[in-house]
Amino acid sequence: MISQDHSKLDSNMICRQIQALVQQQPSINVSVLIAEIKNRYGYTTTYRKVWTAKQKAVEAAFGNWEESYNELPRWLSALQQFVPGTIVDLETQPAYDGPYLVRDAQIFHRVFWSFSACVEAFKYCKPVIQIDGTIFMANTKALCCCVTPQQGICFISDRHGSIKSAFRSLGREMSAPHAYHVYCIRHISANFMRRFRNKEMQRIVVNIGYLQTIQDFNYWYGLLRDNDEEATRWLDNIPREKWAQAFDKGGRRYDHMTTNFAECVNLVLKGTRNLPITAMVKSTYFRLAELFLRKGVQAQAQIASGLIFSESLMKAIQENQQVASSIYVRQFDREEKSFMVDEMSPPQYGRQSSTFRINLRSHWCDCGAFQTLHFPCRHVLAACSHIRLHWEEYVDNVYRLQTVFKVYRKEFEPVSNEGYWNPYNGPRLRPNIMMRRPTKGRPKSTRIHNEMDIREDVQRKRRGSCRNERT
Template identity: 25%
Template structure:
């Protein structure tokens, strides 16, 4: 019977036979098990049987999937002991909380990914962007399949842990998941919410199948000046009135740089949150307690790596910020500056005349407000 699946080649036998191949549960995949069984015994195992073997290896290396939920109270007291019903589990770490409250920009990117273990569910993730423009993990929550109540619960706990008394206004970025805009408005009433332009432009292209229209939509989203935004929207309208109508149904303060009311630090996508989800990819199939434990070690490694990298910096600001300001300083050298108020200046460049208020830290180019760092016009004034 070689060359075909064998009745005595059970999932349990396959798991025990291939267990030594894998150093950690995240490395286990059904295709690898199938290839190993084929190479060793010339038996073609079905994918379904290999998948069951993978789950058995997870239980050997970690915990039984059901028993794993009972272990969670050891991590926190939110779940009642002895209760087999699982609802939600929220976790974060001290360094994330203290850093977000003290030094990391008040910007949180929210994303959701689906778990692939025996009991499924969803993983809600909040990440920030630290000073050198890298991802900074904040909080995670395991919940039952997506509901509006899950988002409200997650954001309320996020608010309690991460929003200090002196920092009650933050920026939230998301893919506009179902129920999330309403949940943000309820749980974080003082926040500013923007939608990921990558997600919106992909939906836009899916509806209108035009790369030219999609490019104009992205230009409108990234435009800091109102005139540039209107020009892009007029071009879209002239090409497709239905496309312009589709865009107008999304509140422009939630996606367009020009009209965004908070500080988004020139972040228009949720790629950072998606990158963190990718980092957890191998953990999403593990039993719940193993998922929490693997996440803990990965975040510890993350902080250790960043600490070593940061200890080598010699500049006052992060390398990324220093480079950005150096470029702005070069631009500032070609401007004409006139003062016409105690803190207000007029700055003339080749194509624009901008007004800078040094005291309010604003510029009509909107880059000062958006980046949270001096734009070239403010540097020219200084």
């Protein structure tokens, strides 16, 4: 059986064989490419050789890595020329040749870009921004001034020092009532697990974070304190309005307790991290243009079919309506805005019924779901049914298909042939050679790890004979 590497099977030959695969899927794993080479030729090549071949294939398909930096200003300028409203903030540093300043060149530092279609779209989205822990908020000011100038934006992130410092540097612009910074409950629970190593208490902390009323929070928080007072002292160091939904006045989170939604961005840009920088910017332009077109067509078709709300909202409403039919309603004012309802509780709660107050004028229900989710809970549906009032008027506009269509209404403009671009007379752009990946040795991952990467159920390795844990 032939299973060893072959000297003639070098990185250049492998590059030619895998180029089509890499061009189609730039994020393809090296292990998959190794298997592909073995399937074709019967030889198992080294990881390093295939990794080098993949870099050559990426360069052949998407351009040279170093030259890509020099192409970046021209492409960004073309975007601003042909896609009106494109926002670009390119920051550079002086370039030196030894002790001497290079006057016609600059070192790339960082870049922020956003398209006018995305800026316009955010006006109709939930006023919530989720920041992944691996994203360094270097251009927070550009984000807040150009993309999200609305007041009351809720930012959800982990407690990474760089993110905190970015918010502090903006001062009033990132403080209430201009903006609200809260924490992801999964990151809170991961930090808690690292400190106390108790799965059951970690589960309780997550459940407490999701509770929607202060009464429920106090009850479960008291149980946690009785179980481990040190754990509650640790939690007391974090402001409750930062991690507990019960203290989220005004429902600014819209029931978003984690930064999981940031993964949608990762999905749209999947594979672009391994591309040269100009190819990465181009990828965001082409992929978002395709996404806006596809989503806009879908929303338009749903509206034409007579739908008013999204399918997810209607499913939630139907589930609440099934329970609302067994709720007893009392009306307390002539304007039909104040109610008290009695709901039969399941036997395991040890009580016959629960009483909730409702004020439709204030969009308030004692259960907390009405103000948290921004659409009618089962108690509000029961009150609306009691007085034959349409519940649709108590649904936030973000759930309406007309609003969804407005998100994707503005389409992208095509960029013309390079011959029609405005001439670029700025300095040449160079990469920072200090940040270049070493060319020798097995490549290391550049992904930034945090507490979410800690495996809670990992078992320590044991010796084969005595089965004792290795130290």
